[in-house]
Amino acid sequence: MTAKDDARKKWKALESNPEVLTEFGRKLGLKEGWCFNDIFGVDPDLLAMVPQPCVAVILLFPSTLKTSTPASDRKDLFYLTQIPELGNACGNIATLHAFGNNRETLGFDDDSLLVKLVNEMESKSHLERGEYLNNNEEINSIHNELAGEGQTQVIEGKVDNHFVCFTAIDGNLFELDGTKPGPIDHGPIGND
Numbered sequence: 803m804t805a806k807d808d809a810r811k812k813w814k815a816l817e818s819n820p821e822v823l824t825e826f827g828r829k830l831g832l833k834e835g836w837c838f839n840d841i842f843g844v845d846p847d848l849l850a851m852v853p854q855p856c857v858a859v860i861l862l863f864p865s866t867l868k869t870s871t872p873a874s875d876r877k878d879l880f881y882l883t884q885i886p887e888l889g890n891a892c893g894n895i896a897t898l899h900a901f902g903n904n905r906e907t908l909g910f911d912d913d914s915l916l917v918k919l920v921n922e923m924e925s926k927s928h929l930e931r932g933e934y935l936n937n938n939e940e941i942n943s944i945h946n947e948l949a950g951e952g953q954t955q956v957i958e959g960k961v962d963n964h965f966v967c968f969t970a971i972d973g974n975l976f977e978l979d980g981t982k983p984g985p986i987d988h989g990p991i992g993n994d
Contacts, residue, residue, distance in 0.1 A: 812942065814949035816893030818862040818965070822951045826897055829944045831914020857907050858900035858969035862893075874987040879903060879971060880920055882931035884980030891935070892980060894945045896965035898935075899978035903969050915940070928984060 816822060820838035827836070841859065842848045880902030884895050901908060902920045910917050919941065923931045935941060966979040970991045977986040 813889035813891035815890040830916035885932040892965040895980040896967040899967040
């Protein structure tokens with residue numbers, strides 16, 4: 803068994819399921835009134851079905867390629883690197899990126915697990931944050947408990963899908979993908 807196989811056993815793949823991701827949020831301190839929802843398409847009629855306000859989008863897509871894009875050097879964003887030891891933790895990381903960059907809007911209490919986690923990681927580099935998450939047994943336990951929820955069988959090996967977070971920060975759209983060198987600023991988001 804390789805180190806990557808061990809990492810995938812430690813961090814099982816999460817199902818792309820709004821109920822599972824919302825429950826993860828609740829365990830981190832996400833308040834009632836906020837939840838994940840499916841987005842069925844990007845045409846105006848389907849986007850009109852997305853409850854508002856929407857503070858972040860987590861996208862799951864087929865991915866077997868590693869890509870590299872120039873990263874933003876902003877230090878005021880919450881971002882962590884998905885180190886190899888984090889295996890299939892990309893759903894967890896995308897959710898942490900969504901919550902960590904919107905914690906005030908979402909109303910996380912100062913004593914919530916999420917705020918404590920973000921505060922503990924604040925002075926660390928992106929890489930050190932990934933290492934810190936990998937060593938956090940409480941988050942790992944919650945993650946793997948929820949990996950068994952949902953409608954599909956848990957996959958413990960390599961998966962060919964990847965979660966990333968897109969969220970507005972100070973009026974710009976940011977892509978937060980733990981496999982990239984850092985946050986990617988896609989520019990102004992506009993008012994619609």
